[in-house]
Amino acid sequence: MPQLSSGGGDDLGANDEMIAFKDEGEQEEKIQENAFTERDLADLKSSLVNESEINQSPSAAVGARSVRACVCVPKHREHLDGVSKHQDGGMYKTPTYPGYPFLMLPDPYLPNSSVSPSSNKVSVVQQSHGMHPLTSLLPYSNEHFSPSPPHLPTDMSQKTGVHRHQSQDLSGYYSLPPGGVGQITPSMGWQSQPVYPGLSPCGFRQPYSSNLSSATSYSRFPHSLMLGPSGMHPTGIPHPAIVPPTGKQDHDQYDRSIKPQEVKREKEPKKPVIKKPLNAFMLYMKEMRAKVIAECTLKESAAINQILGRRWHALTREEQAKYYELARKERQLHMQLYPTWSARDNYGKKKRRKREKLQDSNTDPGSPKKCRARFGLNQQTDWCGPCRRKKKCIRYLQGGGCPSPTSSDLSAIDSPPSPSPARHRLYQHQHPLSPGSSPPPASPSSRLRLSPPTNTRSQTRLPLQQSAGKRSDLRHTAAKHAHAHLELSGKQTHGSTTALSAAKAAGLSLKVLTETQ
């Protein structure tokens, strides 16, 4: 795991944090800075039209790459290298993101995001799936908080705005409070820093000009989440991390604010949910997902994520460092915006039922706690009977109750040394093919898995076939695609740790792994 040395320290306002990104696009930046003309704007509009046409026939855009389908596997090694290079380029140089990072600021949350006026430079058209999440870095530039850009066309937001939804009709997306951010055109939002200085009808700029002048990232947060008093940040600036309480679906409803749902929503205002800032891997996934989908014609996120996890490990430290740095800034910004927010605030949304179930387990004879107590096990250190879980009894969670341990279970419990699951995985990570190494504690579901040490999770994950369990053949098929992809990549990276881990993650047998080695 690349540990960032945080060269410039963690101070949010450090200018050095912007240097790296500025260097990459400095040339274009200067050019664009001087070249913004009405002609550019016209080109921009034209590009928007073109993009719109492209979006109407996505197959055309993806088709070429999709031809490879799952056949992308054979070229994997090269592909991987290509991806790595492409990532570099994609992040900073590739023509896919012309002028990046200063010429565009598409909304990472906007599938159809095309351009952004966020920069006081000329925005350029951006393919939806090509939109670069690292545009989050853009706002970190002081430049975006410079005084109101005189060259910014007044109608620019209307032409090049960031929006989050597929529809071309922007007018209906935003129901913004009068006198608030609503005065920002729909395309303006978190990524429209250049607009802040001039806007601020609701005190938009003031809170930020001081605190976030040099290290801010709004890009990840959808402008569509610009909330009224209930959802707006105390600073008066709606942070895109704020989402309606019930998640994506509500979010969509919220965006399509002219729909009747909003009326109902207004009647029942709910406390907005501030999402967690994305970590490095999540940022990486957001960027690479589209590529993987196109290359492998996979649609199932689970399979895609496996590949992405594999590729993540294949990245160099420098490549990963970019994402770690971005994630760090995201967290810092998030921390500044919501100093009182805690990840705990969002606990229980998805797992509420499961937690309720766990709570119930405390009163159930089959609960892990009582299970251990029943068999005289140490509540903290001993395994919970047959499932060998420390704190949760898998069988109980499956609904079968915590069974009585068998003799072998008890012997396993008693047999010293009994490494903790994490230690066991760490050992396996260090000695992946160690003859005496026993498999990690069985877990029927990844939901119940134990968290391995950092960067070892994928290497110790149960084979997908197991975790898939009762999944349909379709799901298996999708997963197998990922497996095949991973398998061959593992072979082609012959002997590499990452290949091994990927192969293991893909459920390859030890025999296969050995042969691969």
Next chain:
DNA sequence: GTTCCTTTGAAGGCA
């Protein structure tokens, strides 16, 4: 409509 799957990393809670 909700949950699961799948990944890694961050953060919080618990013992």
Next chain:
DNA sequence: TGCCTTCAAAGGAAC
């Protein structure tokens, strides 16, 4: 302090 859990994104599939 170490371990464990939950959430963050994504979207198809299953329930």
